[in-house]
Amino acid sequence: MLVKRRELFALFVVVAVVLGIPAALFAYQAARQQRSPDGVRVVEMVARAPEQGGFSPDRLVLQAGETVRLRISSPDVVHGLTIPGLGVNVDEIYPGKVVEIAVRPDKPGRYAFACTRWCSVNHWRMRGVIEVVGAAAAPAPTEPAPLFQQLGIDLDVMPPTPTALPVTRPMASAGATLGVALPPALADPASRRAIAPAAFQALRNDPANAALSDADVWNLVAWAWLKDVEPATLARAESLYSRDCAACHGPDGKGKGPAGVNLPGMVKMDPTMPRGPLDFTDAGVMLAASDALLQGKLLRGGMGTGMPEFGSLYSDEELWAMIAHLRTFLFAK
Ligand code: HEC
Ligand SMILES: [Cu+2]
Known part of the structure; x- marks a missing residue:
């Protein structure tokens, strides 16, 4: 009799576990997929430092x-949230506070999001x-391949160090006042982007x-590389730089x-390669x-190596503006 009871009890435990776990999971899922009284779906999102799981x-x-x-809530430190494709920017998610935002994505597609505060070394x-799913009204327009791909640039080949380097800091504003017409390949931003500023030599050799x-010729080069970006766009790139790059590349770009x-x-990298983030004032590399x-x-x-990708967070315009901003570590505006 006693044995029978024990068996029954064991059976009960097994049944409870078999049924209980899915039920608990279901309840958890339901809690995550809750709807507010007005029928809007609510998603609870927790932001933790990456070592603790991230988003x-x-x-x-x-x-x-x-x-x-x-x-969105944070159990540890202050985080931020940007969803560039949906126009969402939350500057601060304070621990213990809940930030509520509504999103209504119209277009199917993949929208990257990221923390915007240096919450930890792994931020x-x-x-x-x-991922936004749904019938696309019209087929999504196929984006042209990025310029570096169109040009067939191999990102792992280091371009040769230029022979001529500037002695003083080239100044775009001084280049602009020289009244020299740039060759068409440098005047037009689309073709200029395929050329390195080491093109100084070609300008120098031009009779x-x-x-x-x-x-003067270096000032002309600085102007050619900075003339296409609006001051407001450049200012935007500057603030993105302090948000996204300065912690690794330094506020001074060094x-x-x-x-x-x-x-x-980094340690696994070729020992002959520089080990740290690029120094944007290094003329030999940047030119x-x-x-x-x-x-x-x-x-x-x-x-x-730890250098993150930014294609999913920046618009095309922001990418080119960021590149112009990187030039300003070497070229004065
Ligand atoms: C987590 C640290 C980190 C952050 C954040 C970071 N970088 Fe880097 N970056 C690196 C490292 C490390 C390298 C060197 C590795 C390499 O060359 O591939 C590097 C290299 C680069 C290079 C040169 C690559 C090459 O090989 O010539 C550029 C350009 C660059 N970073 C731009 C940026 C910009 C712009 C941002 C911000 C939008 C940024 N980085 C943010 C770590 C970082
Ligand atoms: Cu963060």
């Missing part, structure tokens, strides 16, 4: 045209994606510029930011690189 969930599936209320890993000093040391993957090459680096990131 959860870090992948969301929404219906196109559906309004969803995101309730730059704190990203996620929102038309014989009367110019070397410093590659000595606190988060740039001991990045994972050898075309804007298109830098675009490729920003779109791809540094693979195992």
Whole structure:
């Protein structure tokens, strides 16, 4: 009799576990998929430092045209949230407070999101994606391949170090006042992006510029590389730089930011390669690189080296503006 009871009890435990776990999971899912009284779907999102899991969930599936209320909270430190494709920017998610925002994505697609505060040394890993599904009204227009791909640039080939380097800091405003017409390939931004500022040499060799000093020709180069970007756009890039890059590359662009040391993957790199984030004031490297090459680096990131990719967070205009901003570490405006 006693044995029988024990068996019954064991059976009861097994049944409870078998039924209980799915029930608990279902309740958990339901809680996550709650709806507010007005019928709007509510998604609870927790932002934790990446070592503790980052965003959860870090992948969301929404219906196109559906309004969803995101309730974001943080159990640890201050985080931020940007969803560039949906125009969402939350500067601060304070621990213990809930930030509520509503999103209503219209177009199907993948929308990356990211934390915007240096919440930990691994902050730059704190990203996620929102997938918006639904019948697309019209077939999505196929985007042209990024310029660096159209040009067939191999991102892993280091361009040769230029032979001529400026002695003083080239100044775009001084270049603008020289009244020298740029060759068409440099005047037009689209073709200029395929050329490296080491093109100084070609300008120097041009008999038309014989009367110019070397410093003048460098000023002309600085102007050619900065003339296409509006001051407001450049200012936007500057603020993105302090938000997204300065911690590794340093506020002064010299590659000595606190988060740039001991990045994972750096040690495994070729020992002859520089180990840290790029120094944007290094003329030998920066003058050898075309804007298109830098675009490729920003779109791809540094693979195992810790340099994140920014293609999913920046618009095209922001990418080119960021590249112009990187030029200002070497060229004065
Ligand atoms: C987590 C640290 C980190 C952050 C954040 C970061 N970088 Fe980097 N970056 C690196 C490292 C490390 C390298 C060197 C690795 C390499 O060359 O691939 C690098 C290299 C680069 C290079 C040159 C790549 C090459 O090989 O020539 C460019 C350009 C660059 N970063 C731009 C940026 C910009 C712009 C931002 C911000 C939008 C940024 N980085 C944010 C770490 C970082
Ligand atoms: Cu963060």
